[in-house]
Amino acid sequence: TTGTPMLALTDIHSYYDHIHALKGITLNAYEGEIVALIGGNGAGKTTTLRTVSGMMKPRTGTLSYLGEDVAGKPAHQTMQMGMSHVPEGRRIFAQLTVRENLEVGAYTITDKKLIEERVQEGFAYFPRLKERENQLGGTMSGGEQQMLAIARALMVNPRLLLLDEPSMGLSPLFVEAIFDIIVKLNKEHNTTVLLVEQNANMALAIAHRAYVLQTGEMKLSGKASDIAKDESVRKAYLGDE
Ligand code: ATP
Numbered sequence: 001t002t003g004t005p006m007l008a009l010t011d012i013h014s015y016y017d018h019i020h021a022l023k024g025i026t027l028n029a030y031e032g033e034i035v036a037l038i039g040g041n042g043a044g045k046t047t048t049l050r051t052v053s054g055m056m057k058p059r060t061g062t063l064s065y066l067g068e069d070v071a072g073k074p075a076h077q078t079m080q081m082g083m084s085h086v087p088e089g090r091r092i093f094a095q096l097t098v099r100e101n102l103e104v105g106a107y108t109i110t111d112k113k114l115i116e117e118r119v120q121e122g123f124a125y126f127p128r129l130k131e132r133e134n135q136l137g138g139t140m141s142g143g144e145q146q147m148l149a150i151a152r153a154l155m156v157n158p159r160l161l162l163l164d165e166p167s168m169g170l171s172p173l174f175v176e177a178i179f180d181i182i183v184k185l186n187k188e189h190n191t192t193v194l195l196v197e198q199n200a201n202m203a204l205a206i207a208h209r210a211y212v213l214q215t216g217e218m219k220l221s222g223k224a225s226d227i228a229k230d231e232s233v234r235k236a237y238l239g240d241e
Contacts, residue, residue, distance in 0.1 A: 012061035036203040039213035053085040084158035094138025105152035143174030
């Protein structure tokens with residue numbers, strides 16, 4: 001956590017009309033880090049990811065990515081710069097096969113050979129998707145759809161992966177599989193990950209650093225292992241009495 005961060009939010013304020021969802025968020029992510037964003041319902045976790053990827057424009061504050069001011073840059077442009085956002089609730093194409101979903105994820109790539117390489121790489125990470133290459137996305141289980149959504153986001157070989165609640169609605173085995181893949185990706189590709197999770201225990205176990213959001217404000221930040229030990233965090237988010 002020295003040098004220039006890959007991603008830097010400084011005093012970011014974002015609104016939904018008159019709803020003040022982010023009230024001065026400051027957050028950094030350094031290349032190669034897994035950064036967890038935890039907090040209760042409505043804290044602003046999803047809004048933070050949306051603001052970073054350009055799905056939403058912050059009203060004030062600065063947002064820099066790879067040394068460039070990207071505040072309000074649309075999502076297709078941040079994607080060209082190596083960001084990939086897996087939104088809440090997956091959003092895979094139900095009427096397309098697994099393979100077709102992956103190919104859609106590579107729509108910015110014109111080199112057919114490279115696309116095929118990436119598809120195969122995706123299958124190596126997610127063998128279950130390989131078995132189901134020709135199955136329609138909509139007929140996959142929730143966990144399989146989440147895997148597909150992540151694999152699709154990886155088609156562009158992102159430098160920064162934004163993951164919104166990857167464990168949502170998944171059985172413990174799937175949750176573990178997804179978290180294993182996040183760690184593997186981070187280790188093997190040095191992919192920087194900004195991870196939003198309700199499952200704070202799991203997120204803190206794999207993250208290097210963490211930020212705790214509460215009603216649009218940053219309550220706490222630090223090493224994930226320290227955050228995991230914090231009394232107030234344990235009470236509020238880790239199920240301690
Ligand atoms: P959760 O864990 O419940 O998904 P979150 O931390 O991701 O919560 P956000 O979804 O970022 O929280 O919501 C932050 C605030 O913005 C909440 O008060 C929410 O009601 C509001 N909000 C989110 N999306 C919209 C929207 N499309 N229109 C209006 N308000 C919204």
